[in-house]
Amino acid sequence: MNKIISFIASVAAIAATGCTSYEIDMPENPAAPVIGNEVSTNVIYQANPRFFGENDCLKGLTSQLSRISDMDCDILWVMPVYETGELNGIGSPYCIRNFKSINPRYGTMDDMKELVNSAHSKGMKVILDWVANHTAWDCPWITEHPDWYEKDADGNIVSPSGWSDVAQLNFGNPEVRTAMKDAMFYWVDQLSIDGFRCDYVDGVPHDFWSNVITDLRASHPDMIMLAETANPDYYADGFDMIYDWECATTISTAFNGGKPSSIVKEASEVLAKVPDGKSILRYVFNHDVAAENNVATMYGAPDGVPAAYVLVSMLNGTPMIYSSMDVEGLSGKLSFFDYETLTFSTSLSDEYKIINSAFKASAEVRRGELRDYSNASVVCFTRAIPGHNLLVAVNTTGSSQTIRTPISLAGAQMTDLIKGNNTTAPVSIELEPYCYTILMN
Structure with missing residues (x-):
């Protein structure tokens, strides 16, 4: 459970304020806001x-x-x-x-x-x-x-x-x-x-x-x-x-x-x-x-x-x-x-x-548009609509793994939907066994 313990405290704090930490400001009238159904x-x-x-x-x-x-x-x-x-x-x-x-x-x-x-x-x-x-x-x-x-x-x-x-x-x-x-x-x-x-x-x-x-x-x-x-x-x-x-x-x-x-x-x-x-x-x-x-x-x-x-x-x-x-x-x-x-x-x-x-x-x-960046051990994919991106990476193994962040997102300011905090997307993502990350901006 080490991958979520750090978030439990933030969940309680968020609940007390009546909002979530990952409310993303979406544009009111985005151009071509969606691609898929x-x-x-x-x-x-x-x-x-x-x-x-x-x-x-x-x-x-x-x-x-x-x-x-x-x-x-x-x-x-x-x-x-x-x-x-x-x-x-x-x-x-x-x-x-x-x-x-x-x-x-x-x-x-x-x-x-x-x-x-x-x-x-x-x-x-x-x-x-x-x-x-x-x-x-x-x-x-x-x-x-x-x-x-x-x-x-x-x-x-x-x-x-x-x-x-x-x-x-x-x-x-x-x-x-x-x-x-x-x-x-x-x-x-x-x-x-x-x-x-x-x-x-x-x-x-x-x-x-x-x-x-x-x-x-x-x-x-x-x-x-x-x-x-x-x-x-x-x-x-x-x-x-x-x-x-x-x-x-x-x-x-x-x-x-x-x-x-x-x-x-x-x-x-x-x-x-x-x-x-x-x-x-x-x-x-x-x-x-x-x-x-x-x-x-x-x-x-x-x-x-x-x-x-x-x-x-x-x-x-x-x-x-x-x-x-x-x-x-x-x-x-x-x-x-x-x-x-x-x-x-x-x-x-x-x-x-x-x-x-x-x-x-x-x-x-x-x-949005789906792109697959998976390697031999990690499922990694992105979704994108104009102005917003989603990055998901999941370690499918019982050992620590690293995967490179898609170059278009490395360094981007994103919200970690699992930990509940704002973060800068790293150049590479390190994942403990069976851990995962979900980032969105």
């Missing part, structure tokens, strides 16, 4: 309720909302809260028995309402995870409406490929569409939620998504819709965001001996396909990545995770923090099927707050 200023926090308590998980999550909000997170994505199935089950929260009831181990509907209301009171929006493609094998629909499911040649209900714990719905049946839409509206009406993260959207027809999104926005115009897909065709259905599937793997490879410049290249290629007014979800961990990789070594070492998150956020898109990234000492794979109460770290939360504040403060300049 509008960029996101939202930060998502993905909350796995099973990390917040062995039981009463929703109350545990509610008790952490002040800390999550203080990290400058804007949107709370809550993984599935619904009653799960047991028949053929393997413990997955994505195996839904009843779309209109709360998992009793998580708590009650009143607990869920308290969570949403508390988040709203802190200025956060709440989106729920939605699973439209399939149900649990003991979902009442199986016996009440067997014609709502896909069947094989012998008339047996089938599973989606590779997921034997769930049964595949048949969206060729209009009644399935009506029932699924009704269930989605139930949560909007009951809880006043702000949107959905839609699981495995590729398994459900485009016209279902376009229809339900149109209907949701007819009464709730600001509904947030996130699609679990990398296919940009889903933007046309009305989704605000899709996934950058490759960002975590690309960054991890660079932090384990690969080419740092590949991170800038991958982000640029993916963002080029994002229409204006839309965004793309970028992350170092989500529930799948954390379940499939050793969280202590995926980014070289635990200290590499915040450094990797700097790249997720500052290379644009909508960055996301997964519950567990703000916990110290974790190792191994984190199954999202298990209940594992985590102890969250104040110092890590403070570090993510500083990164998120830099992400938001740099929004206008992040729309």
Whole structure:
């Protein structure tokens, strides 16, 4: 944590004066003020309720909302809260028995309402995870409406490929569409939620998504819709965001001996396909990545995770923090099927707050021209709009590294968005292991 300790005191002083130390005076009418599309200023926090308590998980999550909000997170994505199935089950929260009831181990509907209301009171929006493609094998629909499911040649209900714990719905049946839409509206009406993260959207027809999104926005115009897909065709259905599937793997490879410049290249290629007014979800961990990789070594070492998150956020898109990234000492794979109460770290939360504040403060300049100056160990890039520059440098290794500052910026007066002070850009930047700097003028 040595890279942020010096800033903690300045954060307190800044808060007392009601301003930030990195408020940059932007010209009122700059010539050609931006080059790229509008960029996101939202930060998502993905909350796995099973990390917040062995039981009463929703109350545990509610008790952490002040800390999550203080990290400058804007949107709370809550993984599935619904009653799960047991028949053929393997413990997955994505195996839904009843779309209109709360998992009793998580708590009650009143607990869920308290969570949403508390988040709203802190200025956060709440989106729920939605699973439209399939149900649990003991979902009442199986016996009440067997014609709502896909069947094989012998008339047996089938599973989606590779997921034997769930049964595949048949969206060729209009009644399935009506029932699924009704269930989605139930949560909007009951809880006043702000949107959905839609699981495995590729398994459900485009016209279902376009229809339900149109209907949701007819009464709730600001509904947030996130699609679990990398296919940009889903933007046309009305989704605000899709996934950058490759960002975590690309960054991890660079932090384990690969080419740092590949991170800038991958982000640029993916963002080029994002229409204006839309965004793309970028992350170092989500529930799948954390379940499939050793969280202590995926980014070289635990200290590499915040450094990797700097790249997720500052290379644009909508960055996301997964519950567990703000916990110290974790190792191994984190199954999202298990209940594992985590102890969250104040110092890590403070570090993510500083990164998120830099992400938001740099929004206008992040729309500018991108130039890559990375070397074999450090990701280094700049953004520029007329009269203003952004410089980001991240050490991807466990040893100290030095990189030359682009000659056009060496000696320039800039604001250090991490330390919170004004500084002169040096001729070269020295970075301790997994440390980073973000400068802007």
